[in-house]
Amino acid sequence: MSRVAYVNGIYQPHGQAVVHIEDRGFQFADGVYEVWSVFDGKLADYQGHLSRLARSLTELRIDIPMSAEALGIVLRETIRRNRVRNGIVYIQITRGTAPRDHAFPKDVAPSVIITAKSIDLKKGEALAAKGAAGVTHPDMRWGRCDIKTVGLLPNALAKQAARERGAYEAILFDEMGMVTEGSSTNAWIIDENGKLRTRDTQANILRGITRAAILKLVEAEGIELEERAFSVEEAKRAREVFVTAASSFVMPITSLDGTRIGDGKPGPVATRLREIYLEQARRDAV
Numbered sequence: 001m002s003r004v005a006y007v008n009g010i011y012q013p014h015g016q017a018v019v020h021i022e023d024r025g026f027q028f029a030d031g032v033y034e035v036w037s038v039f040d041g042k043l044a045d046y047q048g049h050l051s052r053l054a055r056s057l058t059e060l061r062i063d064i065p066m067s068a069e070a071l072g073i074v075l076r077e078t079i080r081r082n083r084v085r086n087g088i089v090y091i092q093i094t095r096g097t098a099p100r101d102h103a104f105p106k107d108v109a110p111s112v113i114i115t116a117k118s119i120d121l122k123k124g125e126a127l128a129a130k131g132a133a134g135v136t137h138p139d140m141r142w143g144r145c146d147i148k149t150v151g152l153l154p155n156a157l158a159k160q161a162a163r164e165r166g167a168y169e170a171i172l173f174d175e176m177g178m179v180t181e182g183s184s185t186n187a188w189i190i191d192e193n194g195k196l197r198t199r200d201t202q203a204n205i206l207r208g209i210t211r212a213a214i215l216k217l218v219e220a221e222g223i224e225l226e227e228r229a230f231s232v233e234e235a236k237r238a239r240e241v242f243v244t245a246a247s248s249f250v251m252p253i254t255s256l257d258g259t260r261i262g263d264g265k266p267g268p269v270a271t272r273l274r275e276i277y278l279e280q281a282r283r284d285a286v
């Protein structure tokens with residue numbers, strides 16, 4: 001089936017969709033993005049991702065290029081034109097195209113591109129049932145990881161290092177040896193005392209929308225939680241390790257740098273959270 005991309009107001013064949021060589025996203029990574037999961041053609045955690053997109057743009061002083069209503073229409077139209085039932089929809093907004101100069105250009109319209117693709121949910125389910133491998137990697141990113149920018153080179157290098165070691169995700173750690181998050185996920189553990197822990201958002205991490213949704217479910221389930229940093233060593237001794245993101249939901253990590261986590265199988269908390277997160281995300285998708 002031929003894919004379609006939205007580029008600055010025009011739907012184009014995916015293979016021919018291009019942006020200008022002086023787009024600031026291309027030259028300076030001067031842009032932001034969002035990813036929504038799509039269930040039955042509808043967007044999961046819609047408002048959360050939309051609000052974070054607006055926040056990322058505001059933090060970088062990129063003009064919000066269209067109303068939330070218009071954005072909803074083009075996101076859904078891109079999903080429809082690509083016949084995506086289950087998958088993801090991706091939006092990238094950059095400061096626009098201008099002669100190359102580090103400082104912001106004046107009176108330039110932001111560039112907006114949207115793509116959508118189908119994903120076979122069965123593959124993720126099979127991996128979640130078995131558990132995925134993780135490796136640790138130093139966090140080499142800039143100081144504003146709360147902004148979801150397209151400047152993902154350190155994340156890409158970390159993910160590649162994970163892949164070369166046969167792992168699903170790279171778990172990043174700071175100069176103190178404390179875990180920040182995954183290369184494209186938030187990281188969680190059930191510590192030795194049975195407490196659920198994840199890094200607090202005062203740290204230099206992305207405020208994951210899936211993370212936020214899970215926090216609400218955790219409260220409703222009465223699971224004890226501490227938003228407090230944990231070390232790589234604590235993660236290796238943990239009962240469970242898992243990561244969360246819009247595209248992987250809740251993914252149990254059953255080995256870290258080759259060390260078996262717990263009994264080496266997906267743990268009960270990760271398994272339960274995955275189940276109830278998916279149930280809710282499907283039900284509330286719009």
Ligand code: PMP
Pocket residue numbers: 035155181182183184185186206207208209210211244245246247
């Ligand atoms: N951290 C990083 C670095 C990410 O790239 C992502 C996914 N984009 C996440 C966490 C998870 O965020 P979300 O749950 O909003 O997808």
